[in-house]
Amino acid sequence: METPVTPKSLPLRIHEGLERLATALRADDWVGARAAGVNPTQFAIMASLEGRPGGLSVRDIAQQLGVSQPSATDSIGALERKGYLYKAPAPSDRRSVRIVLTEHGEASLASAHATRSVAESAAGALDRAQQEELLVSLVTMIRHLQESGIIPIQRMCVSCRFFRPYAHQDAAQPHHCTFVDAAFGQQDLRVDCREHETADPSARAATWAEFTRDHTLNPPGI
Ligand code: SF4
Structure with missing residues (x-):
């Protein structure tokens, strides 16, 4: 049995604490995603593109989210159909594409951010x-x-x-x-x-x- 005299290691308890926070943050992401009419993965893609007028490649997005490129490609296609992003030729290589948020995507993201408060509330403690x-x-x-x-x-x-x-x-x-x-x-x-x-x-x-x-x-x- 674990007691205060024989606790788990400090890094492990930090891990446990971060997991608790991550659970709350994921729930918050669902709230933001619902407000934007997308799922949390799609919401995370939109957030990764925020403030990047030059966009990102599919590979960059997959890396940022820690998902496979086919999975990122599926979500990007769904967001493109909703009008939240578009594909533009990369300036350095016209054969590759960059994924860029549309104005509609930026506006939806901004209003969705306003519905999320868990991280700010926790930091306020x-x-x-x-x-x-x-x-x-x-x-x-x-x-x-x-x-x-x-x-x-x-x-x-x-x-x-x-x-x-x-x-x-x-x-x-x-x-x-x-x-x-x-x-x-x-x-x-x-x-x-x-x-x-x-x-x-x-x-x-x-x-x-x-x-x-x-x-x-x-x-x-x-
Ligand atoms: S430009 Fe670089 S150094 Fe300046 S605020 Fe941004 S990240 Fe920090």
Whole structure:
């Protein structure tokens, strides 16, 4: 029998906690999907295309969702018939296609987002400092998965070629985005930024080393 004296390992209990959250988030996805008149897989495809005017390839979409290409192709066909997306020739190779959200798809997605609240409600149970810590923990976990090749590169600051961690000595806004040429704080780290451009592997490694270095001992520029 499991007792507080002999609990399961900490990573395993974190796994269990994430599963509980995932169950609630999946239920929330059903609410959003129903509002858009699609199923959760189709809803996830629409969400993956949001903010990507150049669209994604079928392969990219399948990778993002962790499904097979034939399965993604079926869902894309259903969404195309509903008028939520269209296929456009890829600029670099006219023989391949990109999948792009239509205006109707964007509007449906936006109204469906308004019906979902579970993640925001759960995050609201944390104070500001806890939310910031959780954001950094999530970024750390997502980065580990993407650098291990388990999930594709996500559009996070820590993998972006415009990100300069701890470029400033201002504790509230230590980071710098060279795309908008502005400082920003830890709480503003992006997980899915439209302007993201993937840095090369060596730059990503250097950025991560700087991001995770203990700056209280050796602040930048000192
Ligand atoms: S462009 Fe976006 S992802 Fe890249 S550093 Fe700026 S805010 Fe972060």
